[in-house]
Amino acid sequence: MGSHDRGSPVDATRAHAIEVIDLRKTYAGGVVALDGVSFTVAPGEVFALLGPNGAGKSSTVRILATLSAPSAGAAFVDGLDVAARPREVRWRIGYVAQASGVDPTATGRENLTLQGQLYRMPAAALRERIQELLALFELTAAADRAAITWSGGMKRRLDVAMGLVHRPAVLFLDEPTTGLDPESRAVMWDEVRALARQGLTLLLTTHYLEEADQLAQRLAILDGGRVVAEGTPDALKARLRGDRVSVELVDRGRVAAAREVLAGLGEVAAVVADGATLHAQVAHGASALPSLLAALDRAGLAVAQVALHRPSLDDVYLDATGQVYDAEGGGGGAGPASGGGVTRPASGGARAVAGGGGGAGPASGGDVRPPNRREA
Amino acid sequence: MEYAADLWHLFVRLVRASVRMPVFVVISIVQPILWVLLFGQLFRAVAALPGFGAASYVQFLAPGIAIMTALFGAAYSGMGMLADVERGVLDRLLATPVARSALLAARILHAATQVSLQSAIILLVSAAIGARPHGGIPGVALVLLAAALLGAAFGAFSNAVALLTRRQELVIATMNFIVLPATFLSTMMMSGNLVPPWIRTAALFNPVNWAVVAARGGFEGRWHLLPRNLGLLAAFAVAAAWLATASFARYRRAA
Numbered sequence: 213m214g215s216h217d218r219g220s221p222v223d224a225t226r227a228h229a230i231e232v233i234d235l236r237k238t239y240a241g242g243v244v245a246l247d248g249v250s251f252t253v254a255p256g257e258v259f260a261l262l263g264p265n266g267a268g269k270s271s272t273v274r275i276l277a278t279l280s281a282p283s284a285g286a287a288f289v290d291g292l293d294v295a296a297r298p299r300e301v302r303w304r305i306g307y308v309a310q311a312s313g314v315d316p317t318a319t320g321r322e323n324l325t326l327q328g329q330l331y332r333m334p335a336a337a338l339r340e341r342i343q344e345l346l347a348l349f350e351l352t353a354a355a356d357r358a359a360i361t362w363s364g365g366m367k368r369r370l371d372v373a374m375g376l377v378h379r380p381a382v383l384f385l386d387e388p389t390t391g392l393d394p395e396s397r398a399v400m401w402d403e404v405r406a407l408a409r410q411g412l413t414l415l416l417t418t419h420y421l422e423e424a425d426q427l428a429q430r431l432a433i434l435d436g437g438r439v440v441a442e443g444t445p446d447a448l449k450a451r452l453r454g455d456r457v458s459v460e461l462v463d464r465g466r467v468a469a470a471r472e473v474l475a476g477l478g479e480v481a482a483v484v485a486d487g488a489t490l491h492a493q494v495a496h497g498a499s500a501l502p503s504l505l506a507a508l509d510r511a512g513l514a515v516a517q518v519a520l521h522r523p524s525l526d527d528v529y530l531d532a533t534g535q536v537y538d539a540e541g542g543g544g545g546a547g548p549a550s551g552g553g554v555t556r557p558a559s560g561g562a563r564a565v566a567g568g569g570g571g572a573g574p575a576s577g578g579d580v581r582p583p584n585r586r587e588a
Numbered sequence: 589m590e591y592a593a594d595l596w597h598l599f600v601r602l603v604r605a606s607v608r609m610p611v612f613v614v615i616s617i618v619q620p621i622l623w624v625l626l627f628g629q630l631f632r633a634v635a636a637l638p639g640f641g642a643a644s645y646v647q648f649l650a651p652g653i654a655i656m657t658a659l660f661g662a663a664y665s666g667m668g669m670l671a672d673v674e675r676g677v678l679d680r681l682l683a684t685p686v687a688r689s690a691l692l693a694a695r696i697l698h699a700a701t702q703v704s705l706q707s708a709i710i711l712l713v714s715a716a717i718g719a720r721p722h723g724g725i726p727g728v729a730l731v732l733l734a735a736a737l738l739g740a741a742f743g744a745f746s747n748a749v750a751l752l753t754r755r756q757e758l759v760i761a762t763m764n765f766i767v768l769p770a771t772f773l774s775t776m777m778m779s780g781n782l783v784p785p786w787i788r789t790a791a792l793f794n795p796v797n798w799a800v801v802a803a804r805g806g807f808e809g810r811w812h813l814l815p816r817n818l819g820l821l822a823a824f825a826v827a828a829a830w831l832a833t834a835s836f837a838r839y840r841r842a843a
């Protein structure tokens with residue numbers, strides 16, 4: 213029970229902070245959460261697992277955090293096999309779960325203290341570390357109040373601080389901004405960027421395309437327990453080469469006809485229908501737009517709205533899975549299609565501040581940026 | 589040593605959570621006092637029955653209520669574990685290097701400590717209304733030990749049920765199903781001389797009765813009652829702890 217086993221030989225190459233090889237997880241009852249997931253994360257890298265709910269993000273992180281055993285495949289953290297040497301892995305990682313792990317009856321300081329004590333930090337060093345983290349996350353003023361009285365954003369920051377008390381080599385952030393208001397999300401983004409500058413290896417999961425685009429150096433898109441695309445956000449977008457024209461019809465019942473019209477045009481590489489909206493992949497949006505509209509007009513199809521998009525991760529997802537991205541899971545068709553013509557995770561960020569639809573997610577179109585807050 | 593430190597930190601967290609609920613503290617002190625006063629009055633005439641074999645009913649009742657308090661106080665310990673599961677606290681603790689068994693042991697220790705304190709209050713109140721601990725300080729210590737062992741056993745069992753079912757409703761239902769029959773199939777409130785023979789027989793196999801007989805033996809200074817009953821009780825507590833440990837391992841495997 214007593215030994216720390218902190219300096220033992222490793223099972224895999226140290227070149228990777230995280231290495232996941234053909235990971236599979238089937239839960240009791242036969243639900244397949246992971247169906248052969250592989251990726252690697254370099255030391256000091258910020259890596260995002262992006263995907264709708266149920267894609268397998270949390271299952272992957274729970275296995276990496278030693279909370280769940282893989283059904284097949286292997287996962288290594290800092291070169292250590294998580295299934296074979298969980299105790300050693302736990303010394304090296306910080307884990308911030310999707311559900312908050314804050315004990316609401318304890319104060320912020322007490323939550324942090326217990327965490328440090330369980331990592332057997334000496335009392336004086338722990339006190340100092342806690343002061344530092346409270347200051348870093350702007351929680352000093354509330355530190356000695358029970359966490360039950362804190363706001364959601366404060367609790368989430370405390371969650372992250374708790375994952376950092378023992379200075380882990382690798383930090384797992386499972387949906388760090390889900391449920392946060394736009395302002396708290398912007399604060400969290402700044403914190404994540406600040407951590408990244410300190411050289412921490414960060415694996416974060418998100419179902420917000422914008423968040424992955426903003427924070428991650430590299431990302432893997434998960435869908436149905438598989439990696440459907442992997443790379444830097446820019447590389448993934450560049451691979452698409454082209455723009456997307458989204459056309460919302462007045463008459464939803466004529467989507468099939470309109471789809472045929474668009475698919476018949478030379479400029480259009482692909483068309484996907486989503487409710488009353490059609491997304492057409494074209495090489496040059498601005499030049500293709502007139503002929504698209506003219507063709508629809510000739511066919512007697514009235515257009516309610518048109519939007520032109522530079523490639524975004526939405527399109528990467530669309531390209532990889534053939535479905536419009538829908539953060540709530542379930543793929544295309546049934547999403548809460550909005551006036552903009554693209555199914556998005558609920559709008560937020562600058563848009564919500566400007567009096568838009570409220571909701572909880574950063575907008576996924578490439579045109580919206582979060583409000584610029586202080587630089588940490 | 590490090591295990592002891594882990595256990596201590598986790599135990600402190602649970603104690604702190606308990607004492608931060610003033611209502612909980614007041615109820616857990618007032619309730620046993622009420623039981624002593626209420627049952628002491630209600631059944632006062634019982635001690636006068638021929639063959640009851642006690643100087644007064646309060647004298648007879650005091651160690652019994654001390655054990656009853658331990659039983660009721662520990663039976664719902666698993667609810668706290670489920671609250672930790674729901675709040676994500678358990679996952680967070682499991683992601684640290686802390687010994688898995690310490691997470692469970694802290695809860696069992698917490699249950700045992702809490703019920704020992706409650707039992708001590710019972711004995712004080714009973715003494716104030718006329719009960720006399722003929723076993724002296726060692727006898728009182730043995731009453732508290734019996735309460736602690738029963739509290740540990742039922743605390744562990746409650747956690748096992750919680751980890752197996754993961755439903756608060758099922759913890760409540762299961763423990764209710766067990767606690768009252770276990771109370772009445774014992775000599776907690778009624779002298780063994782006066783209960784029907786089948787209850788006397790059933791009581792021989794009832795861990796709650798082992799605790800009651802051991803506590804009464806300590807309180808009255810009838811030491812010969814102690815080794816067998818405390819031994820059985822300790823064995824029961826070990827078995828319950830084993831069941832809780834196995835349930836915890838099963839819970840983690842299913843994750």
